[in-house]
Amino acid sequence: MKLATLNYLHALCAFLPTAAAWGSLGHETVAYVASNFVAAGTQELFQTLLYNETSSYLANVATWADSFRYTAAGRFSAPFHFIDAEDNPPTSCGVTYSRDCGEKGCVVGAILNYTSQVMNTTLDSYTRNMAAKFVVHFLGDIHQPLHDEGLDVGGNTVLVTFGGVKTNLHHVWDTNMPEKLIGGYTLTDAEKWAEILTTAITSGIYQSLAADWLDGIDLADPVATALAWAEEANAFVCTTVLPNGVDAIDGQELDGDYYQAAIPVIQIQIARAGYRLARWLDLIAQAVNTVGKPEL
Numbered sequence: 001m002k003l004a005t006l007n008y009l010h011a012l013c014a015f016l017p018t019a020a021a022w023g024s025l026g027h028e029t030v031a032y033v034a035s036n037f038v039a040a041g042t043q044e045l046f047q048t049l050l051y052n053e054t055s056s057y058l059a060n061v062a063t064w065a066d067s068f069r070y071t072a073a074g075r076f077s078a079p080f081h082f083i084d085a086e087d088n089p090p091t092s093c094g095v096t097y098s099r100d101c102g103e104k105g106c107v108v109g110a111i112l113n114y115t116s117q118v119m120n121t122t123l124d125s126y127t128r129n130m131a132a133k134f135v136v137h138f139l140g141d142i143h144q145p146l147h148d149e150g151l152d153v154g155g156n157t158v159l160v161t162f163g164g165v166k167t168n169l170h171h172v173w174d175t176n177m178p179e180k181l182i183g184g185y186t187l188t189d190a191e192k193w194a195e196i197l198t199t200a201i202t203s204g205i206y207q208s209l210a211a212d213w214l215d216g217i218d219l220a221d222p223v224a225t226a227l228a229w230a231e232e233a234n235a236f237v238c239t240t241v242l243p244n245g246v247d248a249i250d251g252q253e254l255d256g257d258y259y260q261a262a263i264p265v266i267q268i269q270i271a272r273a274g275y276r277l278a279r280w281l282d283l284i285a286q287a288v289n290t291v292g293k294p295e296l
């Protein structure tokens, strides 16, 4: 399928709730993990920018971008939630900025754009508030493997069932599997999941890995930074999302072995997204607080 056709389909899907990225549970969990790791000065800056003094200041805005994209004013931002890798899973996976970031933008370009806006203290608070909300959301999106894949509109047109309910592959990754794992989708569920992942990072199964998760993070080069995250998530399309190709799961029930194989990937991707979001916001806050007018 041509890139233009895929982008068109993706745009169509922007009007379907099934196209939303990690459901609210995933995005809010990423936000809570991040708020567990940010420095005090970072918390202060973002509580101010986001007009929320509670410990849920990041989680409170984590899904705003998924509502905004369905409004007339926000329609322009729909392509910013993904990058349509034109690779060939499961034979070969990979993301290339020049090939895969469409004319209308993509998640990698959006992370660059809105990071520079949050840091730009000459911009008005409305613009910086919106930019902060986008950054919190897009760092979550880019860690969902199917947000870094063009095939079948990021899995939106692959029809499957989950627990007997008809749905599509994209939705299974965004929502069905995380919600089955946690048993709910409220803010409280997200906070609890984030506690579990935070403990795994500080003293559990991710402790020895977490330092490496911050390798290559460079506020001076948001495109290279975000592209590495996209590349890493996209690799799971070949290994875990479509290990035997689309035909092997087309029309199949995924609440079984498929779910069991996917859960470790979902857990680590939510943990990574939250941990990296904390560092990204720390770097932004350091630049804003020390330099005043940071360069990007």
Ligand SMILES: *[C@@H]1O[C@H](CO)[C@@H](O)[C@H](O)[C@H]1NC(C)=O
Pocket: 051, 052, 053, 054, 056, 057, 059, 060
């Ligand atoms: C801050 O976020 C919490 C959690 O979403 C919400 O309940 C509260 O109303 C928010 N406060 C403000 C001032 O928006």
Ligand SMILES: *[C@@H]1O[C@H](CO)[C@@H](O)[C@H](O)[C@H]1NC(C)=O
Pocket: 076, 105, 106, 109, 110, 113, 114
């Ligand atoms: C950057 O952000 C502005 C404001 O939301 C938006 O109009 C523009 O399309 C964005 N540009 C890119 C390349 O994402």
Ligand SMILES: *[C@@H]1O[C@H](CO)[C@@H](O)[C@H](O)[C@H]1NC(C)=O
Pocket: 116, 120, 122, 123, 294, 295, 296
């Ligand atoms: C900050 O925003 C202003 C207004 O859009 C723009 O002219 C300026 O180049 C930006 N500064 C930086 C460092 O991006």
Ligand SMILES: [Zn+2]
Pocket: 020, 021, 022, 065, 066, 081, 137, 141
């Ligand atoms: Zn999204």
